[in-house]
Amino acid sequence: MGWLAKRRLRTGPTAALPAKPDRAELLRVVRLADPDAREDGGDIVAADVRVYAPVEAEPELVGGELEKLWACRVAAEGPLPFDYFDRYLAEGLAFRLGGLAVCRGEVTDPSDDGHGGGPAVVLPARPAAEELLELLEGEVEQEEEFVFNAGGIRVLVVPEKGQPPAAKELLPFASELTAIELRGDDQAKLGALALSLAESLNGLAVDRWRFRVDSAEDLLPPT
Structure with a gap:
């Protein structure tokens, strides 16, 4: 790998994964963020953001935190549907696939609740x-x-910033796109409440990266 390619991976946003993801699985996960995501050659395009095909990279990309890694660089090719969608896409992929995220040289673990x-x-x-x-x-x-505050869960109702592609099915009916943000220590409990509220209010449950949530376990790091 040339120095320019390495620099682009460090600049990111990049999802650094412990194993090469199956192509179908990678597409499935990206479609949680944008159901209209499509393959383009070896890459995947979601809402004018390109997820490049995974390439094997050196452990130094993540400071040696992973012995082996495959990197998926994410790059915007047009207007973002909301601020930092490209970074959220990389971090969400890293979380769902058990990896780390790299952005502007900084390595983060999306499964760390401290964020x-x-x-x-x-x-x-x-x-x-x-x-x-x-x-x-x-x-x-x-x-x-x-x-x-409900049973130790903080519930905030705020305007939704931008238009998350995962929620595009709601847009034809939207008068004021709104988010009910949930905060607490028990992610599974938060997920259960999010799914319950989504069903009762005809909404869509998403994680903090705006990936669709289908079960409370989606908010827990993969084992």
């Missing part, structure tokens, strides 16, 4: 506070108009 964030429910319109209160379980405290 904050949690799942969310994307809705086509802002729900009424009373409607949301009825769906929250346990002892519920309303801190502000759209900020709640």
